Amino acid sequence: xxxxxxxxDSLEKLSVEFSNGVYTVRHRDSVWNAELKPVSDxxxxxxxxxxxxxLYFAESEGKKYLFVKGRQFCLEKCETSRRSFADVDERAERxxxxxxxxxxxxxxDVREGDQVKKNQSLAVVEAMKMENELKSPINGKVxxxxxxxxxxxxxxxxxxxxxxD
Numbered sequence: 066x067x068x069x070x071x072x073x074d075s076l077e078k079l080s081v082e083f084s085n086g087v088y089t090v091r092h093r094d095s096v097w098n099a100e101l102k103p104v105s106d107x108x109x110x111x112x113x114x115x116x117x118x119x120l121y122f123a124e125s126e127g128k129k130y131l132f133v134k135g136r137q138f139c140l141e142k143c144e145t146s147r148r149s150f151a152d153v154d155e156r157a158e159r160x161x162x163x164x165x166x167x168x169x170x171x172x173x174d175v176r177e178g179d180q181v182k183k184n185q186s187l188a189v190v191e192a193m194k195m196e197n198e199l200k201s202p203i204n205g206k207v208x209x210x211x212x213x214x215x216x217x218x219x220x221x222x223x224x225x226x227x228x229x230d
Contacts, residue, residue, distance in 0.1 A: 083167045083220075103194050158229035160202050166220045168192030170212050175225065179207045187225050190218065205229040 067080045080091040088099045100112045101120075109120045111133075121132040171189040175181060181201045188199045209226040212218055 101193060106195075158203075158205075159208075160205070160227040160229070161223035162187055162199050162201065162225040162227065163221050163223050164190040164192070164199065164218055165197055166192045168197070168218065170214050170216045170218055170224065171196060172214050173210055173212065173225070175207045175210065177207050177210055180230075181205060181207060181227065188212075190224075199224065201227060203227055203229050 067078065077092065082089045086100065088101060090097045090099055097113050102110045102112070104110060107122045109122070111118045111120050118133055123130045123132070168190040169192075171191050173188045175187050181187065181204070183201055183204050185201045186198050187201055187207075190197045190199065205227045207225060208228045210224070211222075211226065212224045218224065
């Protein structure tokens with residue numbers, strides 16, 4: 066998955082792949098293999114080689130902050146090249162609901178044919194011991210459920226497809 070972030074005043078591009086519990090991160094000409102272990106909702110241990118770093122995340126007034134090695138960074142996500150939580154095609158009035166990162170489907174709260182409201186909970190995906198609730202981006206009808214509880218899924222893979230009312 067590729068990301069562009071504005072860190073302070075610099076636009077940075079990262080490519081992140083996840084396989085067998087290890088993240089491969091590419092930034093400019095550098096490549097790292099890293100493990101990320103959650104300690105709490107906003108504290109993570111990042112291990113790169115023999116070095117372990119504490120990462121603290123915080124959010125305030127709509128901005129996200131990262132604290133690492135005594136430095137603070139304000140992160141602003143600019144875009145991603147793959148699907149985000151939900152891709153909405155305004156012309157076709159359809160939406161695909163996708164997980165933000167690889168994980169395991171904990172539950173699917175809807176069935177094909179169900180009517181849903183915008184922001185209604187549709188599914189829960191667990192990634193890195195954290196549960197991500199996926200919500201409907203539109204009012205509409207479930208036209209396809211593409212996954213089931215217990216299934217491992219990739220980021221950006223559609224789990225539920227919706228059609229607007």
